[in-house]
Amino acid sequence: MDNPSPEPRTVAWQDIPQWRQENEYILAGYRPMKANYLQVIKSLSFLHNETWNVYTHLIGAVLLPPYATAILRTISGPQYIDVTRTDFIMFNIFFCSAESCLSSSAVYHLIGCHSHEAEQLWHRRDLLGIVILTVGTFIPGIYYIFYCDPILQKIHWTIVCHSGHLDTLSAVVFCGSATAALISIPKFRTLRWRKARVSAYVALGASALIPLLHGVQVYGLEYMLEYSGMKWYLVELLLYGGGCGIYAVRTLSFPFPSGISVMREISDLGAQFRIPERIAPGHFDIWFSSHQIFHVSILCAICVNVIALMEAFTACHTLDICYIQSVHQARGTRL
Template identity: 35%
Template sequence: MDTAKSPASKAAEITKELGTKAENKAEQVKEKLTYLWHEIAPWQQDNHYITSGYRPQSNSYAKSWKSLFYIHNETVNIYTHLLGAVVFLITSYVLFSELKPRYDTATREDVYVFACFFAGAVACLGMSGTYHTIQNHSHEVAVWGNKLDYLGIVGLIWGSFVPVLYYAFQAETGLMRVYWTMITTLAAGTSVACTHPQFRTPALRPVRALMFVLMGLSAVFPVLHGIKLYGVGHLQRSIGLNWVVFQGVLYIVGAGLYAARVPEKWAPGRFDIWGSSHQIFHVLVVLAAASHLVGLVRAFDYAHSSRAVVDKVLGL
């Protein structure tokens, strides 16, 4: 015999059902890994052409690092530079074990200038990858992490200059020191600007790109000076000029795309996860560093080859 449910039991069932739905909804919110532009905190909003794939503020380093295991709009930025840092670290070990045995004339100075490059590359890529990983932790962490990211770029540019100047002006140590002083001064000034609170605002994106490009373009002065003293052919051999120029082109193209926010500016939302300007910039930075390394290895080989000895004797 069926008995009608009392109003009290019906109310209890409804309450239970609503509670279950609320729990399910809460669980869905909890499991939501990425958010849209308008759903994230204002301090996280930097590029409005990237409309989705954002990680919410985590307030936890562990949660931020766990984002390595799912796809979001920082995934490419993180992995290109974290993996790049690992590759350059391993490459440095391999090269350092090969430098001295490769030529009897190899010196500690060779090791030191290569160390400057590798330190700059690993620091830049490592700090960049780390910053993009923990960027969503909190506003405070994002601020100091961003400063370290910019300082890493300065370190890479400085570390790239040191060995080029060493191999370009081995016969002119006075000039070598002058240009070392120039790039160190520029690096110090850029570092101070990088740590200014206004430097990281979206409005100053073009200024940031221009500052780093100008710092990199300061290489034009010693290169032109070297061409005047020794000729293009000599610099091709002594510093791997083609590779150095190619590196500069990659940096400029990457910085230009970053400043212009291309291609996402042309199709907002289409490049949220793959192919945004910042991601392209990251890839080009790694390729530029690799190009520079090829030039340095060629410079090292030339400096310690019999051809270099012949050129010195002939005054070429």
């Protein structure tokens, strides 16, 4: 009697369920469906088309806590003047939001071959991680841009939070609530709310420009480029923006029994961003696909944001930044 052949480690695109067929340009390297979580975890030991997606953010999630600890020790150094508890809160908001994003992303890409229910659950958490990281980036950035003007800080926190009148750091708890609700609550994941979901993502991302442009208006471009970390925020926006179209098409598509996708109307337009696999289908199944590149861009953006925060923090705690702001503000008024 012949022994049954072992299950292949990976299968082709046509061999996976329809709800997993998100990218028709990735032709192979898919893991078969695995009802056992242990088998899912074992897939960490061999190469498949989610390996890069899992490990980039898994390694990032593991390395981030010691990196954050080193940064927090640095900002507590004697070279910095008048460092307060709020400074540590601001840095921790960013690091915790980044950890949430990276860990949720790693689990989502690992668990996707378990079941449709598990994939959908972690899909939503992955999306929420993006919202949390976006807001967690804004909060400390706004704090240091308007370091000497608490009123402007709270105004911009309120804009980001979309939660009405917020006048304390408790605003952080409610940040991005509109976007988070549109992702998490089943009622809002129907076709009726499609435009609202897309609009919420676009509005949340675009709101990053509001404090930067306002800072330029109040203090001038020279100040913003030299002291606020703005040049690094612009690099960060480019890194996020470079993969935004890829991510939006892939992750905002919630399949329904009818086969209709929430983003189907724009999927044909968005598919053109799936480069390089769109140019050479089958050649980027394992390495260098568009979503993998986007994962790397997220890691780079996190590092760039730390540079921006450190630049602004250093200016605020080694210079008389309020005097410098007033000089630039007066200069702008005269102009």
